[in-house]
Amino acid sequence: MAAIATAVLVTAASAACAAPGGVAGISTLPPAPTAASPDTTGDPGTGAPTDDPGAVDPTADPGADPTADPTADPTADPTADPGGADPTGDPTADPTGDPTASPAGVDAAATPGAKPSGDGIGPATLDPTSSPSVTVPKGDAPVRVPPPRLSPFKYVFPVRGCRVNYPRQFAAVPKTTIWAGKGCAFVAPVDGVVHETNALNRWKASTDHGADRVGRFVSIIGRDGVRYLGGHLDGVQSGIRAGTPVRAGQVLGQIGDSGDARGEAANLYFAISWQTSPAYWWVRRGMVNPWSYLDAWMAGNPTLSPRDEVTGMRARLGATPRCQTDCKSKPQSKPRPTTQPTRLPTPEVTKG
Numbered sequence: 336m337a338a339i340a341t342a343v344l345v346t347a348a349s350a351a352c353a354a355p356g357g358v359a360g361i362s363t364l365p366p367a368p369t370a371a372s373p374d375t376t377g378d379p380g381t382g383a384p385t386d387d388p389g390a391v392d393p394t395a396d397p398g399a400d401p402t403a404d405p406t407a408d409p410t411a412d413p414t415a416d417p418g419g420a421d422p423t424g425d426p427t428a429d430p431t432g433d434p435t436a437s438p439a440g441v442d443a444a445a446t447p448g449a450k451p452s453g454d455g456i457g458p459a460t461l462d463p464t465s466s467p468s469v470t471v472p473k474g475d476a477p478v479r480v481p482p483p484r485l486s487p488f489k490y491v492f493p494v495r496g497c498r499v500n501y502p503r504q505f506a507a508v509p510k511t512t513i514w515a516g517k518g519c520a521f522v523a524p525v526d527g528v529v530h531e532t533n534a535l536n537r538w539k540a541s542t543d544h545g546a547d548r549v550g551r552f553v554s555i556i557g558r559d560g561v562r563y564l565g566g567h568l569d570g571v572q573s574g575i576r577a578g579t580p581v582r583a584g585q586v587l588g589q590i591g592d593s594g595d596a597r598g599e600a601a602n603l604y605f606a607i608s609w610q611t612s613p614a615y616w617w618v619r620r621g622m623v624n625p626w627s628y629l630d631a632w633m634a635g636n637p638t639l640s641p642r643d644e645v646t647g648m649r650a651r652l653g654a655t656p657r658c659q660t661d662c663k664s665k666p667q668s669k670p671r672p673t674t675q676p677t678r679l680p681t682p683e684v685t686k687g
Contacts, residue, residue, distance in 0.1 A: 486640035495520045503626040510606040510621035517601035519590045521565045527557035529579040534571045536593040543665045546616040550594025553587040559642040566604035567596040617658040
């Protein structure tokens with residue numbers, strides 16, 4: 336019985352120790368601290384001192400920040416970006432670089448599966464043998480736009496069917512020399528009426544008359560009121576005479592080397608002026624530079640007209656200006672007259 340009584344007392348004592356706080360007769364709280372004895376009892380389970388706000392940890396670093404996070408890594412860089420770094424990333428990667436860029440020393444083109452660079456150009460794009468992945472659609476046929484209409488008149492280049500060349504600079508008088516093969520067609524540059532023709536080559540080097548220098552020629556007055564001259568002809572087309580109406584492109588003669596072009600390559604003396612009588616041959620031989628109009632007529636703008644320039648020049652100089660250049664013929668030596676004796680000689684008489 337004594338053994339049984341002892342076991343009951345031990346069991347009761349164990350239950351009393353495990354009873355929760357508030358059970359009568361048993362206290363599970365530490366004794367309240369007094370002013371003379373500060374609380375140093377700590378956690379009953381670990382023995383560590385309790386978290387007293389006013390308490391000082393005797394083991395703490397006196398230089399540490401009291402407001403620092405106690406869970407922070409003491410070896411971490413305090414200047415590092417805690418939110419920008421990838422804790423799982425490559426520690427050798429550049430945090431400020433292109434995330435798609437290859438690591439230093441690695442060629443993206445040589446790396447299988449490498450991404451293109453930041454400009455969007457990959458190794459396949461730089462391969463000249465690669466085919467484009469995009470099919471370019473075929474566009475519509477170009478729209479042919481006619482040249483601007485600059486006048487109500489239509490012109491053609493004055494030489495037809497031959498290769499030509501001509502200078503674009505002033506030489507003595509405002510005209511141009513169109514070099515072409517002998518026999519090439521000289522045609523009317525615009526609709527009009529034949530003004531003058533000369534089928535004879537009267538020029539002589541010994542006299543060099545100004546009116547004869549262009550040799551055989553044909554001039555017309557166009558519908559635009561402008562006179563056009565073609566000289567140095569080899570011949571005048573049959574049926575072409577003064578007063579004959581002509582159409583643009585109609586043959587007026589054949590290119591040659593008559594006049595003062597004798598001994599030179601065949602060419603067309605081409606000049607632009609206004610209408611005068613044949614006596615003012617220096618007006619007929621050219622008054623405005625023609626090459627800008629020739630360029631337009633050859634290049635496909637057939638409406639560029641010299642009418643305004645010719646009209647302005649005529650108003651400034653007058654209808655019959657004086658000849659200024661190469662006006663005189665070569666001086667001719669006059670034959671010396673035969674001298675007559677003033678007194679008849681006395682005949683000798685023989686006396687027999």
